[in-house]
Amino acid sequence: MSEPAKRKLRVATTSLAGCFGCHMSFLDIDEHLFELIELIEFDRSPLTDIKEVGECDLGIIEGGLCNAENVHILREFRARCRKLVAIGACAVNGGLPAQRNHLKLTEILEEVYHTSPGIAQGLIPNDPELPLPLNKVHPLHEVVKIDWFIPGCPPSGEAIWKALTDIVAGRDPQLGFGLLRYD
Amino acid sequence: MHEAGRDVASALPPILARWRQDPTALVQILRETQEALDWIPPEAIEFIRRGLGLPHSKIEGVAGFYSFFHTRPRGRYRVLFADNIVERLQGSAALMERLCRSLWVEPGKVSEDGLLSVDTTSCIGMGDQGPALLVNNLAVPRLTEARIDELCELIRGEVPLAEWPAGLFAVEDNIRRRDVLLDSQPAPGDVLRAAQARARWGGALPNPLIEELRTARLRGRGGAGFPTALKWASCRGAPLAAGKSRIVVCNADEGEPGTFKDRVLLTTQADLVFDGMTVAAHALGATRGFLYLRGEYRYLLDALQATLARRRAAGLLGRGILGVAGADFDIEIHLGAGAYVCGEESALIESLEGKRGTPRNRPPFPVTHGYLDQPTVVDNVETFACAALIALNGGGWFAGLGSAESSGTKLLSVSGDVERPGVYEFPFGVSVDEVLAAAGARNAQAVQVGGPSGTCIGAAEFGRRIAFEDIPSAGAFMVFDASRDMFEVARNFTHFFAHESCGFCTPCRVGTSLLKNLMDKLANGHGSPYDFVEIEKMNHILQQMSHCGLGHSACNPVLDTIARFRPAYERRLSNPSFEPAFDLDRALAPARQMTGRDDAGAHLAIHGEATK
């Protein structure tokens, strides 16, 4: 019995309110990239520079939600991707950006643009091209349904590889001792 | 600050003296301080710290636990509207708004001039004559717009509470049906003489008085229905260390929303209740008794103290009761301060000891290690009244009343959509239908029996009976007619439990808030089937993992209404895909305000674009 040639999983990735560290860590899977490229193909991703998300099997999202644009992209990913993975501390619990959550947004803007000396000449930028910040930073699962999570700041290449191979094999990703890390 | 310091210097010494500088009276000392000064200023905490020799952290811990204690100024007039669902359905929110608008104060905040604060509180036991409020812990029932306007005038005129028209504070008994308990008016001393004729004071087991309770098959009226004879016998049989006493505690922390029958018992049958406590002391050889009265019933305190004084003068309390040598027993009244969880007996004991009202780990149980580690019986107000009647008339007489497994009668606090709300005393075994008919309920769709931690039943089950073998009840009987939204009823109850969770254990502390948030999410139109799964998960965790009955029963109203009124939930799960709990567009409002933007890009659609 011969196996039918498996269709490659189509995968999109993006970084929202993150630092691209998770994407960098993704590249740390090193030689596994050769194996991976046999199993998946990339849609929208910083790796491809495709700007629009197409119909995908998997969306991998780094970073939480700190502004309106983040929400738009997340919703687009949710609409086009069959499964979504939140990758990294910021996507999972808001991470570093969420540490502003105990402060009022109005006070933050006040402090940054009005009180402290800066480049904006005391004006809060209001160009319609700029996305407006949300009053609080949210992790992804608070706004759309997220199917899987890979925590870590960033998760190691090894952890990412393990999670991806689980997903490709049709399993819920499991990270055992040493791979499951929040820092 | 100087003024507060002066007030503390004059107000605190008599309070500490009255409570004998006793650290176990900390809750009472804080309560009287709050009454005297309108709040508990840092100077008062410092004074109490030095007077009682307690760490500052402990005093702050206790003061921070009880809703009625304020370590920041809350105004000279502190108005708290009862947030009981029945009163909410009667329009309490609109009345609160009227008062707030009239007096220029925001709910939850102190007015700018520091004169008053307005907020909500849990049910205050006035469900039969609501909407009601507390002003400085004194109940003002039967609120109307006119009454609110009258209050506004009094507050605006800064009239001292003592000069307010007495009619404002008049609480009606609303007794609608009497049976043996509400009908009995034994002459002073009759009950204790009957007890004395049956047994020797503090006699060893088997104690004939306790045997009468056994014959009577008396079960606790607080809801759980534990056999009273077994509880008393366990306490009587518990070893007593030298210098220790057995303790009798009457649980009058009637905090279950929708119940008020203990209020009526303590108003009309206080002697019978104290008789019952003294019968317990007789059976146990106890020397010390406490009535733990919920803070919301502060207005009953003076009358109850007067009753105790009268009993002491009549030789029914104090040393040598009825002239019997060694028959020494007295009763102190402790008030709660706005913490429902103190109705749980071990939390109540903690509160009596001057601590945060956190339920204890059990075993050991209070019957062996209760108040200050002494063998302690804690019973409901109504249970003690029953015990008094049993001492008087015998267990056989009592056993002949009621149903097979539930002897005697039950006081029901009937409120909600009925013509005649009030207290109904029925023999156990009465059907829900019979109660509804007696109270003049029309078109009832549901009855919350026993309050939020009890059972919610629909019309198909109105043939069921109030009895331990069918629907047990601590007494609340809240009626909802067909116009009422049972989801909103359950949602109100989840708010209640989140507010009243003591915070000790993880599942209840966090779970009650998560459950409340989920119900709010549905109410705000953000519900999806996904949230329903979450609600069921939360119910499971609360039931299985919580430390005490509060957490175990916190999900009952949700489970019951899901089982019986599912469409009320399904209507609210209409979003096909997951929705955030908050309004994303509103989350941009502060940024819009700061930038002055209102273009399309400055908004987010409520629902996601192109959902798959």
Add this chain to the structure above:
Amino acid sequence: MSPTFTLDGKEVPFREGQTIIQAAHAAGQWIPHLCYHPEFKPHGSCKLCTVTVNGRHMASCTTQAAAGQVVESDTEALNGERRTLLQMLFVEGNHFCPSCEKSGDCKLQATAYDLGMMTPHFDHFYPCRPVDASHPEILLDFNRCILCSLCVRASRDVDGKSVFALSGRGIGTKLVVNAASGRLADTDVAMDDKAIAVCPVGVILKKRRGFAVPIGERTYDKAPISATEE
């Protein structure tokens, strides 16, 4: 011959007066826990150590061992419930592990690793809990407090000081210190207090000691907590 109960099918001997968790740990069988500490009176608040005893959920730190009990602990269902409790603790406070100097030595984190918690799952509360940096040697970061009250018990029962106490109620429960000013600097806390050493998470921290141990060599880097603790 000491009496026994079974834990996940294995016989566990116990002495009179021992709790289930004490007997289990003495026999080398791990039961997850946070507020339990062998040196202090059992508290029973975190509920992580919940097991089933003859089918009923009980906190194993406050339940006395008894002969013939059938105790289950390491089951899919119980571990799932424990994960939910951990998730509750994570969303209740502000737990940002990457910037926490207790990371790698934190029992909350290590227990969550051990139980495979991949996400905090619930919506975060993001409470506002200002830190107390008043003391020259000790930092209090209340954002990470799980209200286990180990420091409260240690200070009261071992140090005889009551430097720490719980105040507030319900979801507003909070740790306070023993000073009218509310500042740790104004208490009689000392560096060698038991209360300073007992915090399972990153609330009570000695200043200028953070990140001294490199990643890979911290307490729970080398082996999971279930294999590390007594």
